[in-house]
Amino acid sequence: MNASGQRARSARRAVFTLAVAAALYELMARSGLFPAALVPTVPTVASTLTAMLLDGTMLRHAAYTIYRLLSGLGLAIAVGLPLGILMGRFRAVEHFFLPLVSVLMPIPSLAWVPVFILWFGIGNTTTILIVFYAATFPMLLNAWTGVRSVNPLWLRAAGAMGARGQVLFWKVIIPGASPFIITGLRQAVLRAWIAVVGAEIIAASAWGLGWVIYDAKEFLNADVMLASLAVIGGIGFLFERLVLGSVERATILRWGMVQTAKS
Amino acid sequence: MYHIEVRNVTLTYDTPGGRVPGVRDVSFSLAPSEFLCIVGRSGCGKTTLLNILAGFLTPSEGEIRIGGKAVAGHGLDRGIVFQDFAQLFPWRTALGNVAFGLEMKGVPKAEREAIAMKQLELVKLEKFARSYPHHLSGGMQQRVAIARALAYSPAVLLMDEPFAALDALTREEMQRLLADVWRETRKTVVYVTHNVAEAVFLADRVIVMTPHPGTVKAELPIRLSRPRDPLSVEFLEYQKELLRHLTEPAAKA
Numbered sequence: 001m002n003a004s005g006q007r008a009r010s011a012r013r014a015v016f017t018l019a020v021a022a023a024l025y026e027l028m029a030r031s032g033l034f035p036a037a038l039v040p041t042v043p044t045v046a047s048t049l050t051a052m053l054l055d056g057t058m059l060r061h062a063a064y065t066i067y068r069l070l071s072g073l074g075l076a077i078a079v080g081l082p083l084g085i086l087m088g089r090f091r092a093v094e095h096f097f098l099p100l101v102s103v104l105m106p107i108p109s110l111a112w113v114p115v116f117i118l119w120f121g122i123g124n125t126t127t128i129l130i131v132f133y134a135a136t137f138p139m140l141l142n143a144w145t146g147v148r149s150v151n152p153l154w155l156r157a158a159g160a161m162g163a164r165g166q167v168l169f170w171k172v173i174i175p176g177a178s179p180f181i182i183t184g185l186r187q188a189v190l191r192a193w194i195a196v197v198g199a200e201i202i203a204a205s206a207w208g209l210g211w212v213i214y215d216a217k218e219f220l221n222a223d224v225m226l227a228s229l230a231v232i233g234g235i236g237f238l239f240e241r242l243v244l245g246s247v248e249r250a251t252i253l254r255w256g257m258v259q260t261a262k263s
Numbered sequence: 264m265y266h267i268e269v270r271n272v273t274l275t276y277d278t279p280g281g282r283v284p285g286v287r288d289v290s291f292s293l294a295p296s297e298f299l300c301i302v303g304r305s306g307c308g309k310t311t312l313l314n315i316l317a318g319f320l321t322p323s324e325g326e327i328r329i330g331g332k333a334v335a336g337h338g339l340d341r342g343i344v345f346q347d348f349a350q351l352f353p354w355r356t357a358l359g360n361v362a363f364g365l366e367m368k369g370v371p372k373a374e375r376e377a378i379a380m381k382q383l384e385l386v387k388l389e390k391f392a393r394s395y396p397h398h399l400s401g402g403m404q405q406r407v408a409i410a411r412a413l414a415y416s417p418a419v420l421l422m423d424e425p426f427a428a429l430d431a432l433t434r435e436e437m438q439r440l441l442a443d444v445w446r447e448t449r450k451t452v453v454y455v456t457h458n459v460a461e462a463v464f465l466a467d468r469v470i471v472m473t474p475h476p477g478t479v480k481a482e483l484p485i486r487l488s489r490p491r492d493p494l495s496v497e498f499l500e501y502q503k504e505l506l507r508h509l510t511e512p513a514a515k516a
Contacts, residue, residue, distance in 0.1 A: 161364035175354040256397025
């Protein structure tokens, strides 16, 4: 089986799953059990979505959200990844930061939104920092665990061949920890989405997918809400499949450090 | 002139249950290009001893001299092959694994890949140079590990039961291959095993170790011409003698 054939099959499988889910929703919407204004049919949502895409508003909402998401995620990776690695390598760093991490991690990122609004006002800064807060911990914890679970045999073999310090770090520890680092990245993306939409609902003005969903509530525009949710799902799906999927295929899947499900 | 001298080496482990002797007062020497097997049951300290030779453990007493110089820590003068297939780096191809030691030495890329390719030819894996370890069988992975340990030209090869996790047929094939590699490279080899037939097949000399604490019980030179026939009467006599040394203390206990 070649790679493009595999991708086509995987796309067909995805379409099938989504079509079944949409059909079930459509059955519910048409059952007459719920008011049509609150549970719009799939064609209604689709036409709202098309209209919003064509007049550019949806793209602008999505662009704001993606900008905040990627900025916060970038900060989270820049801080969480090195810090987690250092915590896994140096006991002093671990001893200093672990209590801080343990205290901050259980606080839901959205609980910080009112505080951040007081400090930074409404807008991009607050939203980006909330995303940063939410995404840092999964990145950090996975990097920390990954570094500590590098097979000691690799370290021994590398040490016997003269690998030390920086070289050992880049050529053995980082690739050795890569399954955890990639998992950390996945979880960070997930948390970042939750945070960005939540933060936009509370702390954004006029633009962003979270904001548009919340704003639509004022006018009972369930079709706008669902269209925006579909866009979030769509972007998330593409990001997961294209970006994270490619990273995984190019590294840990190729190296056999993780396997695809057998049956 | 000895190549390796192990002098009165003792190592005690500090465990939560107290101090446990790993090996006690072990001494032996190897001539250059000698193939020495250390045989013993689990827990006799043979792997501990190899780890001391490799420099992963520091003896509580005694010293190791290689080429007349006392050694501390590990170094590129010793190549090491472990039992576990997972010793290869999964993110590197067979060639990349074999070239690792040379890379650490600062050998330029083209040169180190040429040398690594030669080593893969030595273990008959040149066709799999670009394969990742997870696509290779256990026996092939161990051959890559041997090539990797030889690639940076260490004077000594230390092997810790490298074929113990292989099936019997593959193991015999590997033993023949290792005998050929040794004949061609003339490395000094210290080979740890619990397999008596393997020791008689490979070694110039066998050291028998017994546990609690790990000590040298007997030394037996194998005076058989190579290649050796595992079914010959002499071969079986050697096996019997080694087994006798190995089982005696167990009978007493």
